[in-house]
Amino acid sequence: METAGGAGNVVRNKKLMLKDCIKGFPKESDLHLTIESIELKVPQGSNAVLVKVLYLSIDPYQYIRSTKIEKPGYFSSYSPGSVIASYGVGRVVESGHSDFQKGDLVWGTTGWEEYSLITEPETLFKIQRSDVPLSYYLGVLGMPGLTAYVGFYEFCAPKKGETVFISSAFGAVGQLVGQLAKLMGCYVVGSAGSPEKVDLLKNKLGFDDAFNYKEEKNLNDTLKRDSFQKNRYFTHQSYKTLAFSTSNPLGRQIYP
Numbered sequence: 001m002e003t004a005g006g007a008g009n010v011v012r013n014k015k016l017m018l019k020d021c022i023k024g025f026p027k028e029s030d031l032h033l034t035i036e037s038i039e040l041k042v043p044q045g046s047n048a049v050l051v052k053v054l055y056l057s058i059d060p061y062q063y064i065r066s067t068k069i070e071k072p073g074y075f076s077s078y079s080p081g082s083v084i085a086s087y088g089v090g091r092v093v094e095s096g097h098s099d100f101q102k103g104d105l106v107w108g109t110t111g112w113e114e115y116s117l118i119t120e121p122e123t124l125f126k127i128q129r130s131d132v133p134l135s136y137y138l139g140v141l142g143m144p145g146l147t148a149y150v151g152f153y154e155f156c157a158p159k160k161g162e163t164v165f166i167s168s169a170f171g172a173v174g175q176l177v178g179q180l181a182k183l184m185g186c187y188v189v190g191s192a193g194s195p196e197k198v199d200l201l202k203n204k205l206g207f208d209d210a211f212n213y214k215e216e217k218n219l220n221d222t223l224k225r226d227s228f229q230k231n232r233y234f235t236h237q238s239y240k241t242l243a244f245s246t247s248n249p250l251g252r253q254i255y256p
């Protein structure tokens with residue numbers, strides 16, 4: 001029975017799960033939607049936190065988790081028939097954990113469902129500032145932002161005036177790395193897969209130069225043209241550009 005909500009009520013809980021591990025390009029038919037009921041309560045004596053999910057992200061690692069991973073390591077496969085997990089933003093409905101109170105806004109690992117019972121609350125972060133759009137906690141203030149920040153300052157660590165090249169530059173991480181690099185006074189070049197993205201990199205995000213890797217005949221020449229003699233290369237996804245950069249003995253490559 002569905003009710004308006006409030007602790008102790010039973011409400012509808014729509015969930016998305018995988019039917020089976022996927023092969024090849026993901027299809028809508030790989031997903032299964034179910035509607036279950038959930039009591040808005042955490043199990044007595046547990047430290048779980050029940051969250052009303054407000055925003056969900058779709059990130060590249062989810063493709064890997066949707067496939068059959070033979071030797072689970074950093075990632076394991078999603079279990080077919082279990083709700084898909086991803087980063088999300090939510091509001092606490094009830095909490096058995098002293099760090100979280102009803103009404104708190106949180107971000108962390110949630111499920112692709114309307115209500116998630118988080119049984120490992122240490123994976124949640126309390127949102128202290130809600131004067132920005134909450135969806136930012138899935139982007140610049142969340143996992144992609146942390147990846148860009150740590151990858152850039154801790155690992156890439158360029159000096160002012162150096163060239164930073166970013167592949168997949170219009171992706172969630174790449175956009176941020178480019179802007180951090182500009183703030184540091186680097187010469188920033190990005191590659192992306194469409195003219196629209198290239199235009200936005202140069203004219204909206206402040207990159208010094210950008211190119212469409214799909215239109216370049218010879219990437220070695222392209223990257224030489226951009227004075228890549230002493231570059232820091234922040235990369236992901238693009239193996240063609242990676243192949244060039246790893247052959248540059250002065251460069252430094254970062255793979256998030």
Ligand SMILES: NC(=O)c1ccc[n+]([C@@H]2O[C@H](COP(=O)([O-])OP(=O)(O)OC[C@H]3O[C@@H](n4cnc5c(N)ncnc54)[C@H](OP(=O)(O)O)[C@@H]3O)[C@@H](O)[C@H]2O)c1
Nearest residue numbers: 060061144147168170171172173174192193194236237256
């Ligand atoms: N280790 C970590 O903790 C960590 C954390 C965050 C991200 N990452 C990794 O960093 C990379 C970028 O993450 P992101 O969040 O910035 O990704 P994103 O926003 O989804 O952007 C990915 C971009 O990759 C390009 N791309 C190239 N080949 C593709 C393909 N076959 N399918 C889809 N996109 C393709 C696309 O740009 P074009 O159209 O320009 O080619 C796409 O916009 C990913 O490999 C991710 O796994 C790692």
